[in-house]
Every structure is written in structure tokens, then in C-alpha cells.
Amino acid sequence: MIEFDQVTKSYTQRGARPGGPVHALHEVSLSVGESEIFGVVGESGSGKSTLLRMVNALELPSSGAITVNGVNLAALRPRDRRAQRRRIGMIFQQFNLLANKTVLANVALPLNLHQRLGGLAERGLGSRERPGADAPSADRAREMLDFVNMGAQASKHPAQLSGGEKQRVAIARALVNEPDILLCDEPTSSLDSQHTDEVMATLLRVRAEMGTSILLVSHELDVIRGACDRSAILESGRLTGIAEIARLQARESFESYSERARKYLEGDQE
Structure with a gap:
């Protein structure tokens, strides 16, 4: 479904000290399967968002290749690339409504x-x-x-x-x-725990009922562990490993914030 093959993304900064280009991503190889929820975790500046933007060719690789549904978007003409992007949905941290x-x-x-x-x-x-x-x-x-x-x-x-x-x-x-693929860039980082659970439940339903592959970037490890099948771990632009997720037991859902708060504060929730 999505294949990264030795992908590097480099930038040259004006006025930068000698030492060559800055690598936002360096020789990253990974694959995302059909109907998989695949996470990408890392600290700020690790290259998570760059990786996500490269899937729909908003950023193009400096070297290496990315194929989506067997198509290398970077090699397409702009018109054909736009047509392929219709098969890729995207949600953002700040909603963009x-x-x-x-x-x-x-x-x-x-x-x-x-x-x-x-x-x-x-x-x-x-x-x-x-x-x-x-x-x-x-x-x-x-x-x-x-x-x-x-x-x-x-x-x-x-x-x-x-x-x-x-x-x-x-x-x-x-x-x-x-879309065949849904890209999620920190979709819950501006939400409280109640709304985070609602959004993640919606994404799980998208995969279950539509078969959509989901690439989920987040710095919140509990979000990744609660929803994803596997996750790439990025550090300073390098892929340091791909974790097989040990799925958490589903958290109890609540009708309201008040109900959740009372349950947690009274010590009934582990």
C-alpha cells in the first residue's frame, strides 16, 4: 500500500555552518499494509511530519523512492499527481475548517x-x-x-x-x-482525553468498516499503542526501529467528561 525505499529528504539552510545539508529523513525504509493502522512516533524535529507529507507528495524525496498503491507520485505529471491525491485523505492537528x-x-x-x-x-x-x-x-x-x-x-x-x-x-x-489511505498529523494533540477517545474510536471504525489504511503521526505514545498495529520510531530523521504493538485492553468509554473525571479521581480506573 505504502512503501518507503531508502528515502532521504535533505535541506540546505541559508547561512548554515559548513558541514553539508540537513537531513530531515535519512535512508528510511518501511511499508504500510492494506487496512493497517501504522503509527509514527518521535520527538519534535525527528522527521515525523516530513514523512507524512511525502506520502501525498507535498514533499518530494531528495533520494530514494516512495510508492503508494504501486505508484510513484514524485514521477507523475502535476495533473496526474493531483488525481492520485484524491485517493489520500488527510486530517490535521488544527482541523483546518x-x-x-x-x-x-x-x-x-x-x-x-x-x-x-x-x-x-x-x-x-x-x-x-x-x-x-x-x-x-x-x-x-x-x-x-x-x-x-x-x-x-x-x-x-x-x-x-x-x-x-x-x-x-x-x-x-x-x-x-x-480515499484508500488516511494520513493523520497529530490529530489528538490539541484535545482533552474525552475527545481524544472519541476521535480514536472514529478512526478505528474507519478502518473496520471502510478498510482504509491509516498512517498516524503522534508524539502521544498511549494514542499510538491504543490504536496502531505497528509503529515506526524516528530519531533525528533516522528510523531506529519498527515496533509491533502490544495492544492495550480497550479503555472504558464515558458519556461525559464529568463521568470520566469522577471515575479516575475516585480510583476505580487503573
């Missing part, structure tokens, strides 16, 4: 952009909109919002949502194009 659009419009946005900038042009219609052109996108967006249990919030704006709700909307948006 548009504040002036409703939840439904945020989730439908990738479909509408593809339709207007790609699909219509391919049929010789330029960038003109047709009456009802967005209706299929809205239907698909509602389906994904229902999947992440956010259908009731479709008419709200992001400012009216909690952090966990925003991230579930972001997951719905990432899934609306039915």
Missing part, C-alpha cells in the same frame, strides 16, 4: 472543488456551475457526517463546535472522496 462555512459545506468542499475545477472541465464545460450541481456532494457529505455521528450538527459553523467535534468533522471531510 473554514469558519465562514457550515459543517455540511466544509465536508462537501473537496467534492465541490473537484467537480468545478476538474470534472466539469474534463467534460468541456469550463468552470461554469450548473443548477443542482452540488446536490450529490451534499448527499455524500451528509452520509459522512452521519458516519462520524455529527449529522445533527450539519447546519452549525465550526465556532459552535468543541475541539473533538471539529476533528470528527475534519475526518468526515477527509473521507468524503472515499
